[in-house]
Amino acid sequence: MREIRVYVQQYPGTAARAGVGRLEYSVTVGDAPPVEGHTGRDGMITIRLAPGATARLRVLGSEYWIGLTDELFPIEEMRGVQQRLEMLGYCPGPFPEGVADVRADTYVNPNADTERAILDFQVDNDLYADAQFGPTSSGALRSVVRNARGE
Structure with missing residues (x-):
């Protein structure tokens, strides 16, 4: 359980x-x-x-x-970022069908909902709010999800 x-x-x-x-x-x-x-x-x-x-x-x-999610995508991939943001209630929207996954640190957001979710997460965690998902945001997301016992 x-x-x-x-x-x-x-x-x-x-x-x-x-x-x-x-x-x-x-x-x-x-x-x-x-x-x-x-x-x-x-x-x-x-x-x-x-x-x-x-x-x-x-x-x-x-x-x-x-x-329960069977398996999370790696946090280095945008799909993995979206999964974790959704677990925390940020509503990042869907990952576009037929699009090859992109590395989260390439700063390519698949939709406006994901960009808003990243901005909201950054603001809530006292990070520089630029909607770009670099190493600082990645580390913070990993920490928040781990502390919430999500991984």
Whole structure:
């Protein structure tokens, strides 16, 4: 079993003040009955999942499917950067179909959503905000994801 933390927030990032507390939610895993609860002050919902399982989270009138990522792309590739930003709630958008992956440090952002996600991450982590994903941003992203137990 793996513990997954989902945060309901007013805006992306890791600041506790972004969280929305005391929201009603329900989580259903497989055929088990739904588990209901309230978000913590920081907006956190804890879900325990076995490999291959999927949870259905209902909160604020929306439904989200939560699962474990089988394997992450390397952080040196833009797809790997996008995966990690998405894990943190930054919404980087999709990687374009049919495009060969690009190294993250070549400063080529595949779409405006990815550029915005990188900028938001840089601002939230007191990095120089230029939407370019060089070694400083890469190291910070690796550290934040590791500290959140995402890798």
